[in-house]
Amino acid sequence: MKLTRVLVVEDDVDIQKVIRMSLKLRGVSEVVLVESCAECFDRLGGFAPEVILLDVMMPHVDGYETCRRLKQDPATRKIPVVFLTARVQKADRERGMKLGALGYLTKPFDPMTLHDQILKLLLEDAEKQNEKDGDADE
Amino acid sequence: MMAERNILDSLGSGLLVLDAHDRVSFVNRTLAEMLHVSAEECVGHSAGEFAVVMARFALPAALPRFDWPDSFGSRDIEWRDGETLRFFREDSAPLAAGMAARGSAGQGKVFAYHDVSHEKAVDRMKSEFIAVASHELRTPMTSIKGSVDLILSGFAGETSPEMQELLEIAQKSCDRLVRLVNDILDLSKIEAGQLKLNLERLDVTEIAVRAICAVKPLADKTGVRLRVYRPLPLPIVEADPDRIEQAITNLVSNAVKFSPPNAEVVVELSSDNLWVQCAVCDQGVGIAEKDLHRIFGKFQQLSEGRRRGGTGLGLAITRGLIDEHRGSIWVESRVGEGSRFIFRLPIASPPSPSAPALAGQAVKP
Numbered sequence: 309m310k311l312t313r314v315l316v317v318e319d320d321v322d323i324q325k326v327i328r329m330s331l332k333l334r335g336v337s338e339v340v341l342v343e344s345c346a347e348c349f350d351r352l353g354g355f356a357p358e359v360i361l362l363d364v365m366m367p368h369v370d371g372y373e374t375c376r377r378l379k380q381d382p383a384t385r386k387i388p389v390v391f392l393t394a395r396v397q398k399a400d401r402e403r404g405m406k407l408g409a410l411g412y413l414t415k416p417f418d419p420m421t422l423h424d425q426i427l428k429l430l431l432e433d434a435e436k437q438n439e440k441d442g443d444a445d446e
Numbered sequence: 447m448m449a450e451r452n453i454l455d456s457l458g459s460g461l462l463v464l465d466a467h468d469r470v471s472f473v474n475r476t477l478a479e480m481l482h483v484s485a486e487e488c489v490g491h492s493a494g495e496f497a498v499v500m501a502r503f504a505l506p507a508a509l510p511r512f513d514w515p516d517s518f519g520s521r522d523i524e525w526r527d528g529e530t531l532r533f534f535r536e537d538s539a540p541l542a543a544g545m546a547a548r549g550s551a552g553q554g555k556v557f558a559y560h561d562v563s564h565e566k567a568v569d570r571m572k573s574e575f576i577a578v579a580s581h582e583l584r585t586p587m588t589s590i591k592g593s594v595d596l597i598l599s600g601f602a603g604e605t606s607p608e609m610q611e612l613l614e615i616a617q618k619s620c621d622r623l624v625r626l627v628n629d630i631l632d633l634s635k636i637e638a639g640q641l642k643l644n645l646e647r648l649d650v651t652e653i654a655v656r657a658i659c660a661v662k663p664l665a666d667k668t669g670v671r672l673r674v675y676r677p678l679p680l681p682i683v684e685a686d687p688d689r690i691e692q693a694i695t696n697l698v699s700n701a702v703k704f705s706p707p708n709a710e711v712v713v714e715l716s717s718d719n720l721w722v723q724c725a726v727c728d729q730g731v732g733i734a735e736k737d738l739h740r741i742f743g744k745f746q747q748l749s750e751g752r753r754r755g756g757t758g759l760g761l762a763i764t765r766g767l768i769d770e771h772r773g774s775i776w777v778e779s780r781v782g783e784g785s786r787f788i789f790r791l792p793i794a795s796p797p798s799p800s801a802p803a804l805a806g807q808a809v810k811p
Contacts, residue, residue, distance in 0.1 A: 320585060326592030333601050365581060394584035396631070397577065398642070415588040416624055419595045 311427060313338045315357040317348045317374065318392070319366045323415070327361065327392070330419030345369035345377065352384055359410075359426055364393040364400070372407060379408040388433065390426055392417060455485075460534070460559035463541065468493040468555075477559060480525070503527055518555075522562065522639060533566040534559045569638035576634040583627050591620045622757070629759035633744070636766035643686040643770060647794055650722050651676050653687055654713045657694035664699055669708040672698065676715040683722050684794040685771050693767045696760045697726040697787045703756070704730035704785070721773075721790040733779040741777055764789075 314336055318324045328339045340355055342348050344366060360378065364371035371391060378384045388410040393400070401412045411429040413422075454461055460477030464470060470488050478485040481499055488496060505524040518538045525532045541554035594617045596602060598610070605613065635641045651674065658672045665672050694713065701711040705728050714725040733741060740746045742765045745758040768775045768789045779785035 320589070322589040323585070323592070326589060326596065329596050329601060330592065333596070333599065394581045394588065396580070396584070396628070397635075415584050416591040416620070417588065419592045420599055 309427065309431075310334060311336045311358055311423060311430075313340075313355070313357045314359055314361060314426075315340050315342065315348065315351060315355065316361045317342050317345070317366070317371070318361070318363040319343045320363075323363075326419055327422070330417075330422045333419070334423035336423065345374040348374060349377075349381075349384075352387075357387060359388045359390055359430060361392050361426070362389055362409075364391060364395045364404070372403060375404065375407040375409055388430060390429060392422075458561070462496075462557040462559075463554060464493055464557075465554045470496050471554065480527075480559065522566075532561060532563045535562045566639070570640070573634050573638035573640050576631060580627050580631045584624075587620060587624060587627070591617070591624070594620065626757045626759070629757045629763060632763050633759055633766065636763065636770065641689075641766075641770055643689060645684050646687055647682045647684055647797065648687055648690075649680055650683060650685075650690065650724055650791065651680055651715055653685075653690045654694055654715060654724065657691050657698055658713065660691070660695050661698045661702055665702045665711070668702070668705070670702050670705045671708075671710045672702075672713075673710060674713045674715065678716070680715055680717050680722050681793045683771075683791045685791055689767045690771070690791075693764045693789065694724065694726070696764045697789075700756070700760060701726050701728035701730065701785070701787070704728060706730065717793065720793060722793060723788060723790045725786050725788040727784065727786045729784040732781040732783050732785055733777065734781050738777060738779065742775070 311331070311334075314331055316324060316327050316339060318327060318341065324341045324343075328341060331339045338355075338357075340351055340357070342351050345368070348360070348362075362371045362375060366374075369377075371393065375389050375391070378387065378389055385408075389408070390411040390413060391404045391409050392413045392415065393404075394415040396414045404412045410433055411426070413425060417425075454472075455475040457474060457476060460480050461472070461474040462470065462477055463472035470491050470493070473485045473488040475485055478488065481488075481503065483499065488499075503525050505526060518540060520535060520537050523534050523536055525534050537558045537560070539556055541556050594613050597605065598613050598617060632641075654674050654676075658674060662672060698711060698713065705711060709729040711729075712727045714723075714727060716723050716725075742761045744762045746762075765775050768791070771791050773789055773791040775787070775789040777785060777787050
């Protein structure tokens with residue numbers, strides 16, 4: 309199994325390129341790059357990603373606030389969000405996870421395993437959902 | 447006597463003296479003002495009663511420990527007075543024999559409270575600066591590491607053996623830079639007293655096993671065998687599992703780096719009435735006696751350590767982590783015979799259904 313559609317919210321153009329190449333390397337067909345929270349919402353109008361890869365430190369609206377808005381909006385709340393950030397402290401991670409993110413990955417990342425790390429988070433989440441649904445059926 | 451009192455009242459630091467029966471025999475004006483009481487009305491009350499008054503200001507983690515005879519030393523406490531948060535350093539010591547004899551029989555205790563709020567603010571600023579610097583360094587490192595890793599993967603086309611070798615040097619150095627930034631961030635938090643421990647009641651054995659699993663891939667490269675030796679079950683300690691794992695992992699990976707191929711590294715776990723002890727023992731090169739005193743310092747690694755990819759901060763961080771747990775750490779070593787890095791953590795007191803109540807009646811403010 310592999311990812312096919314990923315939206316990357318990242319304001320550093322060089323890191324954008326590295327992320328795109330690292331995902332393309334693993335066969336992700338659509339990697340859409342945006343630089344800000346506003347662009348992220350604009351792009352989501354016509355693009356349904358399997359996951360949003362979200363930086364934290366961005367001008368104007370940061371990644372935490374972007375995640376909060378995504379999780380508040382009924383149209384976007386179900387799209388899994390994975391942070392990819394240079395904010396590595398425990399408190400930063402806890403803050404991100406509390407906002408409803410699926411995962412919190414840190415920079416520098418390994419471009420050879422980025423795809424697999426995201427996929428693992430998605431699969432684990434799907435498994436949890438299945439267990440929940442199973443419990444509800446009983 | 448009056449002159450002595452005036453001198454002690456003029457001090458900027460708070461001062462408390464308990465007699466041999468743990469009753470308040472002296473409070474100077476500064477401490478009385480900190481507590482909004484008069485110095486005279488404190489005298490004669492029990493340490494327990496005085497602790498209740500202190501507890502109105504000292505935050506829960508810093509409750510007074512007047513009845514712990516082993517707790518002499520220095521610690522920082524948070525002090526909330528209305529909206530104002532201040533930090534005090536509490537120094538405690540047994541009362542000098544001559545001084546105690548004047549007021550009562552036997553030995554008493556003296557506690558001094560110094561306002562360290564300014565130092566704390568500076569530490570916090572330093573720590574914030576390092577957190578920001580860490581973020582700013584990570585951003586270009588992400589681009590460098592990402593680009594080099596991608597080229598090495600063959601994604602951008604074939605590379606000649608020479609290019610490959612040069613890129614591997616860049617990759618290795620970048621990884622080392624990342625470790626260095628991580629270590630500096632950890633150490634600055636420890637030094638600023640901002641490391642928040644998530645304390646749990648735990649068995650160190652489980653943590654040691656986890657640490658060994660984490661180091662195994664490194665050990666496998668040179669055939670070094672890793673083993674946990676625990677002849678008897680261990681008492682429970684109260685500790686942050688992630689931080690103790692970090693400490694043991696640091697010690698075990700150091701031991702592996704300095705071991706000859708196919709040697710053995712053993713984590714020995716034991717306990718007595720007060721402590722759980724963890725000793726990481728190797729059969730490596732050992733440390734010369736002249737270097738032992740500086741081994742836990744920052745950037746004090748011996749040239750061998752740098753050659754083996756260390757950052758020079760691992761042992762300083764490990765010591766900081768153990769100190770934060772009120773433990774102690776030391777090393778025993780001889781050149782050619784290997785080293786034993788040993789740390790101790792205090793055994794946890796038995797779990798209680800609720801927080802212990804402070805005895806006695808409060809001193810009226």
